[in-house]
Amino acid sequence: MKYELRDTPGLVPIGLYGFQHYLSMLGSLILIPLVIVPAMGGTYEDxxxxxxxVLFVSGVTTLLHTSFGSRLPLIQGPSFVYLAPALAIINSPEFQGLNGNNFKHIMKELQGAIIIASAFQTILGYSGLMSVLLRLINPVVVAPTIAAVGLSFYSYGxxxxxxxxxxxxxxxxxxxxFSLYLRKISVFGHRxxxxxxxPLGLAITWAAAFLLTEAGVYSYKDCDANIPASNIISDHCRKHVSRIKHCRVDTSHALRSSPWFRFPYPLQWGTxxxxxxxxxxxxAVSIISSVDSVGSYHASSLLAASRPPTRGVVSRGIGLEGLCSVLAGLWGTGTGSTTITENVHTIAVTKMGSRRAVELGACALILLSLIGKVGGFIASIPEVMVAALLCFMWAMLAALGLSNLRYSEAGSSRNIIIVGLSLFLSLSVPSYLQQYGISPNTNSSVPSYxxxxxxxxxxxxxxxYGGLNYFLNTVLSLNMVIAFLVAVILDNTVPGSQQERGVYVWSETEAARREPAITKDYELPFRVGRIFRWVKWVGL
Known part of the structure; x- marks a missing residue:
């Protein structure tokens, strides 16, 4: 099916379409901070x-990417690819004994790691090395790699x-x-x-939990939700402490304590x-992030432009994503910035791929980020609701990864074996490393998830060499790394035709044969296209 770029005249309708993009990907934008900050010992205010x-950096990097990167209608934001290594760094041995100022100390370590990795990704893109790496990457490699990212968090969900x-x-x-049984119901022409x-599921559940809390369902006599569990003496309160902490919606004071206006600035956590x-x-993870983005570039370009992106577009996009991740590291988002994979699903559903709409939505996101109460409102989402949303988001991420197989011969026994081995080993090998040397009776202060x-x-x-041990034990325990290594080695050593591997669909040769169906500013040379684009923006 062919998807055309939809460009509705007038700033208001276009802006609404752009905000729709961001609203539909609300989970991808806000859920990562809600996971890593508590893991670092941060408060609700943090x-x-x-x-x-995150909202501010996402808006800024999206504007940069749509203007100077791949120039596709793709939203930049925190990536689930960086979540597992971030949690591994947070739980490093040197951080286990810290008291009091854990959050800022760990955040500064994360910032340094992200900045260096982002500089590496920038070199990978702008030097042309990404074009060399692209020869090893095709749908059979991308599918299990992205799918492994979603499947790797089952212990948390x-x-x-x-x-x-x-x-x-x-x-x-x-x-x-909503997403399956009511998906075909339209309201004013919109599904x-x-x-x-x-967001609908979150709003309804949050409202129901609020009513239950106010009705006193989770109120127990002489039990206070603000008392730490270790200080509770009463057996009655200790029995219900979990429900008090996780079911009530009034245990967080993030909304009340957050300021009305706050401007995010670089190095706000320190050097x-x-x-x-x-x-x-x-x-190592930045390479996986690049592979994830390559899959998004191809999927979105095939939807919106009816052709795959050229190697130059991919290299430029990856290079700018590296620069955007440097900004994310300087501002302190806790993860790198990359293309949000779920954006492809939104384009497919709405059949709207206008960069102008995405840019207006990014501007609205920047304005919202300056209102401190918005961040406080999001930070007050109960943890159990965050986990429930993540169960859906990670499942969809795994499915979106596997959907890349449609560009190859999904029924080929060669591809079935490669993808199957990649996925199974991506779960089994890290499990071996994670269980190695642990006694069944070992007590750990770290939560099971x-x-x-x-x-x-x-x-x-x-x-x-302690540093080498740390690197190997950590990297090889990451599911997407194992999936990527297995898929790359097998796909590039096992004989298979270009059509079978999906190279035929993703190749530049095929791209040149297709009739372009996208706006002129994408087709024009880079600088000339930008001049025409800004002329169109100001209405000349």
């Missing part, structure tokens, strides 16, 4: 600040939902109902339930700390 920073099952499970069921399944072993982990990320302390690599 979470609010990081959320506002439903175990956190289970802390307040009546709220978390209901939210998952609502999102499933509201399909596009806004995540970044550069540690080479952590930087190397992030450099974070234990897969403390592999650096007990992995199988024990050479005399």
């Amino acid at each position: 979470t609010s600040t990081v959320v506002s920073t 439903f175990p956190r939902v289970g802390t307040c099952l009546e709220i978390g499970a209901v939210q998952i069921l609502l999102v499933i109902m 509201v339930f399909l596009i806004y399944a995540v 970044p700390v550069f540690e080479w072993k952590m930087a190397l982990v992030m450099c 974070l234990q897969p990320y403390i592999v650096a302390t007990h992995g199988p690599f024990h050479s005399k």
Whole structure:
């Protein structure tokens, strides 16, 4: 099916389409800070600040990417690819004994690692090395790599939902109902339930949880939600402490304590700390992030332009993504900045791929980031609802990754074996490293859902070089790294035709044969296109 770029006249309709893009990807934009900041020991106020920073950086980097990067209607934001290595760094042995000022110290370490890895990604793109790497990448490699990113967080998803099952499970069921059973229902010509399944499910569940809290369902006599669990003496309160903490919606004071106006600024957490072993982990992950973005470039370009992007477009996009991640590191978002994979799904559903709409939405996002209460409101989302949304987001990310197989011969036994081995080993090999050297009776202060990320302390690599041990134990415990290595090696050594591997669809030769169906500013040379584009913006 052919998708045309839709460009509705007038700033207001175009702006609404752009804001629709961001609203439909609300989960991808806000959920990562809600996971990593508490893991670093940050307060609700810290979470609010990081959320506002993420919104600001996402808006700025999106404007940069649509203007000087791939120039496709793709939104930049925090990537789930960086979440697992970020959690591994957060749970490094040197951070386990810190008290009091954990958050800022760990954040500065993350910033340093992200900045170095982003500089590496920038060189990878602008030097042309990405064009060389593209010869090894095709749909058979991209599919299991991206899918492994979503599948790798299963230990966090439903175990956190289970802390307040009546709220978390209901939210998952609502999102499933909206996105699948009600997906064809249109309101004023828009498939509201399909596009806004995540924010609608969140709003309804949050309202229901608020009513239950106000009705006193989670109120227990002489029990205070603000008292730490370790200080609770009463057996009655200790029995219900989990429900008080996870089911009530009034335990967070983020909205009340956040300022009305706050401007995110670089180095707001202090000067970044550069540690080479952590930087190397992030450099390895930046390659996976580039592979993720390559898949998004091809999928979105084939939808909006009916042709794949050229190698030059991909290299320029990856290079600018590296620069955008440098900005994310300087501002302190906790993760790198990359193309949000779910954006492709939004383009496919709405059949709207106008860069102008995405840019106006980015401007609206920047304005919202300056309102501190917005970040405080998002930071006050109960943790169980965050986990429920992540169950859906990670499942969709895995499915979006596997959907790249449609560009190859998905029924080929060669491809089936490669993808199957890549996915299975991406779960099994990290599981081996994570369980290595751990006694069944070992007690750990780290929550069970974070234990897969403390592999650096007990992995199988024990050479005399501590930094090398840290790098190998951590990198090889990341599911997407194993999936990428297995898929790249097998796909490039097992014989297969170009059509079978999907190279035929993704090649520049095929791109040259297709009739372009996109706006003129994409087709014109870079600088000339920019001149025409700004002339169009000012209405001349």
